[in-house]
Amino acid sequence: MYFKLSNGVAFLIVTGTYLTVSSTQAEELTSETLLTAQPVMCVALTQGRTCYANVTIKWDNISNGNFCIFQKSTQQQIKCWNNLTTGVYHFEFQSQGSVTYQLVNEKNHPIAETTINVSWVHKKSPRKRRWRLF
């Protein structure tokens, strides 16, 4: 029985991996700078629920400089780097809706942005039905 269940777990993990490899790269504002987030999609079970994901944001620029990442809608500063051409930031994403992040240079100009989209499996429903397991 346990052998069969372990086979099932492996099968599901392979399936899950196959289903989530369709992430795409974030957009660029300038050709000199690349800002990417992985994953770019956070999926919650139900519409309106807070979605959680471990996100990695990475940026690359062709020249050294001082850069900060901001959350676009709130203008909240997330992380800054000094005199670097590349940076990586890991954090736990928590949001009920899509969030756009911007890379801002020392002149306070956004030079790249990327969006983490929030989606869901089930549309929110007023029905509260529960089902027993067996």
Add this chain to the structure above:
Amino acid sequence: MLSTKNNIVAHYLKKIAKVAIAFTVFISLCTLSTQSLAVEKELPKETTVFNQTFSWQAMAGFTLYHTQSPIIGDEQEDEFDHLSISLLLDLYYKGFFIQSNHRRSSALLSGAEIGYQLHVDDNWELDIVRKIYLQGYNPELIIEDKEENVPALAGLKERDWAPATAIRYSYYKDDSILSIDVASLSPWNKANGWLLDLYYNDLIIYKNWDIYVGGSLTYYSNNVMNYYYGISEEEVNQDRAYYNPNAGFKGIIEVYAQYPISQKWYFNVGMSQTYYSNVIGRSPLVDKQHITQLMLGVNYVF
């Protein structure tokens, strides 16, 4: 004899078909899901037919499960018995509903219900429901599956499934639900009794996980018990004595969890522990008074 052979052939054909369908549907749905990564979708889930609007939901489930039955010899015999595919279809129209059991591995028949909402309030609801409350068993098929004689079941009459009509009261508080079903089995059903079912379930949300913890207590009347676990005078033989049980009950505790894989797929896992009362445990047809059931699967949401 011919009828028995036909039953056996049909039984094995059903198993082969189940695996073939599971494979085909699974591959098709995997392909579909990679083509539909829309952002912040607003699935209408409504269909208008003859100017009337229905709301609906459809899912397909692929489940590996381990189950036990209290009935002697009724076991999962091969790997196909551990695999299940389900088509879950819910339909709502002006208070009428058809809803499948989203947890069950064999949801199409087991746990699906048709009903009408008599009253809906913010925190409580009263419904009239028609569903199958008890699964029957066919002693002949159990013996065929086991490929050896089970003396306690040999020559025993088949016990039919038990469709019943119920009044259900449900009370909602935050993420919890308490429901009480009072059900009467169909007068034309051989059991022709009644049951009372009390069910509680609480949702615990942890990050993207939905974890449901619950339990139920079901009371069965004398007639129900006698039909499913009793031995009538004409069924008595040297391996099973006459048994005419009184009312009995079944208690279940369960935990079930869901996790989103993508916009179309979610993973689910669950475990339940069932306890049958002594009056069931003493039946010559029963060899397990406690049973454990496990399930692990993925569901595709259309």
